Amino acid sequence: MTTSSIPGYRLGDTTLPKSPLTKDDLATLKTTLLFGDADVAALRQAHGVVEDQVEAILDVWYGFVGSTPHLLAYFSDAKTHQPLDAYLDAVRKRFGQWILDTCRADYDEAWLAWQDEIGRRHHRSGKNRTDGVSAAPHIPMRYVLALAVPISVTMKPFLAKKGHASAEVEAMHAAWSKAVLLQAILWSRPYAREGDF
Amino acid sequence: MTTSSIPGYRLGDTTLPKSPLTKDDLATLKTTLLFGDADVAALRQAHGVVEDQVEAILDVWYGFVGSTPHLLAYFSDAKTHQPLDAYLDAVRKRFGQWILDTCRADYDEAWLAWQDEIGRRHHRSGKNRTDGVSAAPHIPMRYVLALAVPISVTMKPFLAKKGHASAEVEAMHAAWSKAVLLQAILWSRPYAREGDF
Numbered sequence: 001m002t003t004s005s006i007p008g009y010r011l012g013d014t015t016l017p018k019s020p021l022t023k024d025d026l027a028t029l030k031t032t033l034l035f036g037d038a039d040v041a042a043l044r045q046a047h048g049v050v051e052d053q054v055e056a057i058l059d060v061w062y063g064f065v066g067s068t069p070h071l072l073a074y075f076s077d078a079k080t081h082q083p084l085d086a087y088l089d090a091v092r093k094r095f096g097q098w099i100l101d102t103c104r105a106d107y108d109e110a111w112l113a114w115q116d117e118i119g120r121r122h123h124r125s126g127k128n129r130t131d132g133v134s135a136a137p138h139i140p141m142r143y144v145l146a147l148a149v150p151i152s153v154t155m156k157p158f159l160a161k162k163g164h165a166s167a168e169v170e171a172m173h174a175a176w177s178k179a180v181l182l183q184a185i186l187w188s189r190p191y192a193r194e195g196d197f
Numbered sequence: 198m199t200t201s202s203i204p205g206y207r208l209g210d211t212t213l214p215k216s217p218l219t220k221d222d223l224a225t226l227k228t229t230l231l232f233g234d235a236d237v238a239a240l241r242q243a244h245g246v247v248e249d250q251v252e253a254i255l256d257v258w259y260g261f262v263g264s265t266p267h268l269l270a271y272f273s274d275a276k277t278h279q280p281l282d283a284y285l286d287a288v289r290k291r292f293g294q295w296i297l298d299t300c301r302a303d304y305d306e307a308w309l310a311w312q313d314e315i316g317r318r319h320h321r322s323g324k325n326r327t328d329g330v331s332a333a334p335h336i337p338m339r340y341v342l343a344l345a346v347p348i349s350v351t352m353k354p355f356l357a358k359k360g361h362a363s364a365e366v367e368a369m370h371a372a373w374s375k376a377v378l379l380q381a382i383l384w385s386r387p388y389a390r391e392g393d394f
Binding site for chain 2: 028029031032033034068070071123124141142145146147148149153174178182185186188189191192193195196197
């Protein structure tokens with residue numbers, strides 16, 4: 001699937017609002033979570049490992065969300081509480097692309113703007129708009145951040161599936177985990193009080 | 198050192214404001230980051246492993262903060278930019294106790310209230326007050342969250358130091374990493390807009 005055929009996918013869309021974070025802000029944030037060049041290289045390696053496993057990874061994540069009522073609620077109609085299949089499917093296409101994007105991110109202004117937009121889509125300021133759905137109107141910040149854990153730990157078996165040495169798998173997994181938390185933190189930006197982020 | 202002899206330490210202080218989070222809120226948050234009974238047990242085991250290594254662990258963390266200018270700034274005078282040694286020492290005593298507390302937390306109302314207070318002490322609403330210092334008045338939320346990484350990854354060698362099997366070390370380290378992120382998330386509560394956390 002080409003990215004242009006994924007509805008609502010906007011990495012590289014120059015009409016997105018700019019992130020309030022500068023490249024220097026991103027650099028100090030990366031330093032704080034020990035995210036360095038070796039992690040970028042390990043993620044590039046991970047791209048080749050996971051690119052043909054995206055659907056299997058999404059099956060695990062959707063299995064977790066689907067079996068966790070307080071999370072499934074955010075994909076369910078706010079009134080009837082029935083899961084919205086078309087919404088789940090639309091998010092799934094972008095989520096699959098996000099796995100690949102996380103492995104080869106450029107960390108440039110376009111990437112920062114896209115992270116800010118992803119944050120808004122979890123927050124009440126932008127949730128449901130992209131897909132025109134009537135789901136729960138806001139995902140609390142604490143869950144956006146906490147989901148970094150399942151999105152990280154479940155990745156390890158997939159990274160280990162192509163016969164890489166244990167140390168390489170560890171390096172890819174550590175880089176993945178930091179990259180996920182980095183993004184979850186960027187997604188929490190619209191939740192923070194003015195000047196607090 | 199007994200906890201009562203640590204200035205500013207208030208876990209169990211019934212005069213602290215209650216956390217706005219309920220025990221049910223905490224339960225769903227723990228579920229979201231896959232934090233379960235096995236993690237609680239692994240942390241109890243970790244307590245015995247790290248209790249005589251607290252100062253060495255703090256040396257590593259203080260080494261990182263001390264060598265990272267944008268982080269040292271939060272322990273430095275807001276005007277002269279000189280590190281405030283008395284402030285660094287006061288925080289260090291509480292930070293050491295926090296290591297042990299993280300290993301044997303009760304996750305009760307007193308613990309939740311203390312996490313909320315720790316959050317305020319990083320946020321402009323409470324920073325510097327406990328120690329009466331003139332340091333930078335606010336630690337941005339993104340750093341509070343990102344510091345979960347160095348506080349987690351640096352712990353592994355210390356958990357491995359007492360001859361436990363590799364799988365036990367892994368379990369203790371995974372539990373530690375989740376417990377740190379859980380707390381960093383709780384500390385971000387005062388930063389979030391009303392109703393957004």
